[in-house]
Amino acid sequence: MKAFQRSIALFAALTASVALTGCDSISSPQGVVQSAYKALMKNDVKKFPKFLSGEAKQEYGHLEGMIALQRVLLAYDTHQVGETTLLETVTGANGRPTLRKYSVQVVAKNDVETAFSPVMLAKVDCQIRYSMEHVGGTCGLAAPAHHGSHGGGGGGPVYSGPYHPGYGAGYCHPGHATLRQDVYCSITDIE
Numbered sequence: 001m002k003a004f005q006r007s008i009a010l011f012a013a014l015t016a017s018v019a020l021t022g023c024d025s026i027s028s029p030q031g032v033v034q035s036a037y038k039a040l041m042k043n044d045v046k047k048f049p050k051f052l053s054g055e056a057k058q059e060y061g062h063l064e065g066m067i068a069l070q071r072v073l074l075a076y077d078t079h080q081v082g083e084t085t086l087l088e089t090v091t092g093a094n095g096r097p098t099l100r101k102y103s104v105q106v107v108a109k110n111d112v113e114t115a116f117s118p119v120m121l122a123k124v125d126c127q128i129r130y131s132m133e134h135v136g137g138t139c140g141l142a143a144p145a146h147h148g149s150h151g152g153g154g155g156g157p158v159y160s161g162p163y164h165p166g167y168g169a170g171y172c173h174p175g176h177a178t179l180r181q182d183v184y185c186s187i188t189d190i191e
Contacts, residue, residue, distance in 0.1 A: 029102040029124040032185040053186040076108035100126045123189040136175025
């Protein structure tokens with residue numbers, strides 16, 4: 001039974017230690033912090049600065065800055081994203097948010113500890129851009145009105161064959177447009 005409990009504990013520790021890894025994402029404050037962590041721990045000096053801007057990029061967007069952050073993190077066995085707090089929302093003239101500012105905690109612990117403690121605080125700016133996405137809609141050539149026995153009444157001519165008088169007039173059914181929101185986040189400061 002103890003071996004089973006140790007296996008469960010080991011699995012839980014491994015799961016927690018990879019909590020900050022995963023796919024690269026800049027569409028959320030947590031995603032950009034996770035992506036930066038992944039690049040940092042792989043010593044990827046080309047990719048890591050791409051997740052930073054402003055003061056964070058100046059201070060940590062190079063090898064020496066990365067080493068300073070690694071020293072702080074490597075003092076702990078397990079890391080993960082902690083609490084995310086919305087600090088400010090900037091609204092554009094159209095009434096839609098254009099910028100959201102967040103703080104994202106990075107928490108860590110050693111294997112002998114039971115609780116996570118905050119070790120870093122990342123300030124994250126998420127810019128929001130809007131565009132119209134058109135969905136559906138068709139265009140083509142209009143067919144002539146059929147008369148006579150095709151339900152139109154009136155006894156007029158019925159056209160058949162490859163050529164119909166009246167073809168060539170274009171039509172479009174517009175479909176609909178939806179507002180698309182794209183979010184681009186970057187770490188602006190690390191405390």
